[in-house]
Structure formats: structure tokens, C-alpha cells
Amino acid sequence: MIVKSFLLGRDLLAQIAPLCPAGTVAVVRPEKEVEGLFQAAIRAAIVEKQPSRAPFPAIRDYFDALSSDADYRQVVDRTLQSVSSYLSEGMYVQTSVRSIEDYVMAKCARLCAEALARRTGAVLIDGTELMICHDGGLRPFVDWTLSRAQISDRLSGLDRVVIPGGYGRLDSGYVVRIGRGGAHVMTSLVASAIGAERIECYVGVDGIAGLPALSYDEAAHYCASPAAPFPSVALWPAKRDGIPILVRNLCRPDFPGTVISAAGSAGHGVVSGVLCDGDLVLLTVYGTGLLGQVGLSSAVFSAMAGAGVNVRFISQSSSEYSISFAVRPEDRDKALDAVGALVVSNPQMPQDDVMVLDREVAILTVFGDRMKNVPGVSARVYDALGKAGVSVVASAQGGEELSISVAVALEEADAARKALEALSCR
Numbered sequence: 001m002i003v004k005s006f007l008l009g010r011d012l013l014a015q016i017a018p019l020c021p022a023g024t025v026a027v028v029r030p031e032k033e034v035e036g037l038f039q040a041a042i043r044a045a046i047v048e049k050q051p052s053r054a055p056f057p058a059i060r061d062y063f064d065a066l067s068s069d070a071d072y073r074q075v076v077d078r079t080l081q082s083v084s085s086y087l088s089e090g091m092y093v094q095t096s097v098r099s100i101e102d103y104v105m106a107k108c109a110r111l112c113a114e115a116l117a118r119r120t121g122a123v124l125i126d127g128t129e130l131m132i133c134h135d136g137g138l139r140p141f142v143d144w145t146l147s148r149a150q151i152s153d154r155l156s157g158l159d160r161v162v163i164p165g166g167y168g169r170l171d172s173g174y175v176v177r178i179g180r181g182g183a184h185v186m187t188s189l190v191a192s193a194i195g196a197e198r199i200e201c202y203v204g205v206d207g208i209a210g211l212p213a214l215s216y217d218e219a220a221h222y223c224a225s226p227a228a229p230f231p232s233v234a235l236w237p238a239k240r241d242g243i244p245i246l247v248r249n250l251c252r253p254d255f256p257g258t259v260i261s262a263a264g265s266a267g268h269g270v271v272s273g274v275l276c277d278g279d280l281v282l283l284t285v286y287g288t289g290l291l292g293q294v295g296l297s298s299a300v301f302s303a304m305a306g307a308g309v310n311v312r313f314i315s316q317s318s319s320e321y322s323i324s325f326a327v328r329p330e331d332r333d334k335a336l337d338a339v340g341a342l343v344v345s346n347p348q349m350p351q352d353d354v355m356v357l358d359r360e361v362a363i364l365t366v367f368g369d370r371m372k373n374v375p376g377v378s379a380r381v382y383d384a385l386g387k388a389g390v391s392v393v394a395s396a397q398g399g400e401e402l403s404i405s406v407a408v409a410l411e412e413a414d415a416a417r418k419a420l421e422a423l424s425c426r
Helices: 013-019 032-047 056-066 070-090 097-120 144-155 182-194 216-222 232-241 296-306 329-345 377-387 410-425
Strands: 002-008 024-030 132-134 160-164 167-170 175-177 198-203 213-215 245-249 258-261 273-286 313-316 322-327 355-367 392-397 403-409
Touching: 002 013, 002 097, 002 182, 013 024, 013 097, 013 198, 024 032, 024 097, 024 182, 032 056, 032 070, 032 097, 056 070, 056 097, 070 097, 097 160, 097 167, 097 175, 132 144, 144 182, 182 198, 182 232, 213 216, 216 232, 216 258, 216 273, 216 355, 273 329, 273 392, 273 410, 296 322, 296 329, 313 392, 313 403, 322 329, 329 355, 355 392, 355 410, 377 392, 377 403, 377 410, 403 410
Parallel strands: 002 024, 002 198, 024 160, 132 167, 198 245, 213 258
Antiparallel strands: 167 175, 245 258, 273 322, 273 355, 313 322, 355 403, 392 403
């Protein structure tokens, strides 16, 4: 069996259907256009309390354009009537907006998947029946073991399946969104559960960064970037079972794209690739009040977790005088407030001796399997930046020796990227 992942839109169904012959499990996620229409319906009913403004006619037109199958259109009508009733009831019940949104958006994903299933004659299996999740507070987490067993059982004996991806179900029965790249997480887990020959991930570009091949570890570094086609967590089940992942362009399915496997990249340079995350804020907590304080790092990052802030980069001086970490610009105020509250409430951090600095930066990461145990890689990185006139604000190196990350001023990001990309050629 081959497990394939698709973004399904009304203009893409005709291209996707021939790629789903017998022996295929297709995991489908909706395009942003139809997701936006469903989100507008949720907003009209739940936030604005005006359900009559929900764009159900536009949603129906979208699915009419997706498929002309009469039976399918009846399914669409029944589903939209059900969603409309659910939203009307949701105006008056004590249910979180997130729960309502997850339930309705899962219906959107199912309608897209059903169009492909009917077009190809595949069996449709709802992803919420396969992905077993637990409530983790800020976000749910997938129970890998139970989900894997459920997938293996439900797909046994089937040779052509379509699954709406991205959503699971809690023990309580609530439908939940798995998180960023949830459909890809499901794709990888399904492949692991059924012992698939390979995974084919169809995206809108020719593979990953123009590279013909990457190892799982190299891909994990690349996929940490928000610009990556899928998240790093989606690699784990495939890596565990040695299942290769082919990242291909849907518009050019015959183009080889990028192969992710245990074999790794085939380049000649020590560095396999360079990532640039050019829209971050670096917060630095520093001062003599930090010196020798046991548990300080735990307190800082627990405060970030409590505020719902994702930390993208960490650098700490061995003198214990400072801790620097990068967050998204939209999280800047939450992070500053959390640190400020920590300083005020923690007697171990005298306010006169602890200060917080924030500045806009870009984080550049060089990565590669061939960096390990090679003397002088760090020297090459900093020498290249120095010759390009780029000043390093902060840096960090993974203990596995597969990556080096540096923070530079935002206005120097392009010069830094060009200097580091030259390292992948030698």
C-alpha cells in the first residue's frame, strides 16, 4: 500500500483522482477557500449572533463546483443543514468556541474527502474515528499506540481508502483539531500502522528547498520552519519504521521531488541546507539577579507555556547572566507580560537587577548529517558571516551536531542567508 497526502480544492479534484488507484490510502485536507467559508459561518452564528449571515449558499456553490454527483450533493445538503442547526444551538449552550470550530471544520474536511472517495470508488473512513486523542490543556495530543491499533484494525482488508485528515476525537467524544500539519501527522501514522511501502506528500512546490534527498534528521530541522510543507512531528512514525517519504509537486507528479529516508542527502558540502526564519522577536532576560538561581530557566519557560507562547529558539550564557529566546511577533506582548509578572512575583529575581530586552531578529539554521564529528564547521559558519559583515546576536548548537542556529538583526537576514547558503556547495 502507498499512503498519499493531498490538499483538495475544487480545481484539483480532477488531478488528484488519477493518483489514487487501488492500493492507495489518500489523506485529504481542505483548501483555505472553503475553510474560510466555514469559519465565516461559525463567526456569524457564534461570535456575531447572526446566523442568517452565515454564507451557506456560497458553501453549497463551492461543493456543487467540486462534484456534480447527485448523491454527493444530497450528502452536502444534509451536512450543511446539520451544521446550521448545530451552530444555532451553539449560540445558547456553554461550549467553547474552539470545540464548536473543531466540530464544524471536521465536517468541512469530511465533505472534501467524500468527493474524492466517490470519484475514485474508494471507501471513506472518517479520521475522527481513527485518531484517538487526549486533552493536553492548551492543545490535544495524539495517543500514538491506540490510534495505530485503531487504524490497523479499520483499514484491514481494504485496498482503496480516503480519509479526511487533521481531526481526532477525545475520550469524552469531542472532535478536536490535531494541530499544525495534523493531516500529515495522520498520513505518517497511517503508513506506519499498515506497513506502507512509502508515503507520497503532494504539495505546491518541487519538493523541499530544491534538494533531491534528505535524511529524516535533516528533514526534521527543515520542517521546524513554518514555511515547510509539513511539521517535524509527522516524520516520527515514518522514521521509526523506515518508510520513505516522497515530497512531490501536485502539478508535476512525474517530477522526482525530494526523497526523505534513512539514506540522507547526496550533496557534497558539509552543510545540507539553510533555513531562514525572518520574522521573530528575541527576548533577553539578563542581570545579576539571575546569577546562581536554581530553577530560573524552568520558571521562565513555564511562564511562556502558561501564556501559550511557543519558543522557537533558546540561547543561555554559561555565566548564567542572561537567557535569550525567540517568539513570534504576535506573541511579543504575551511573552513580555509573562516575564514581567515573573520578575514581580519571584523574590529570587530582584527587579532592580533583572532587565528584559527585545528586538526583531531572523534565525538562520544550517543543518546536515555530514556536520557531525567534522572539526571546523562552526568556524566556517562564523567566518562566512563575518566576511559578509553580519553580526551574530545570539547562537545555539544542537548537541547532536546536526545543526547550528544564529540570530541576526532582521535587516541583515538576506546577507546572512546568502553567506551560509554558499557553505552547502563546499
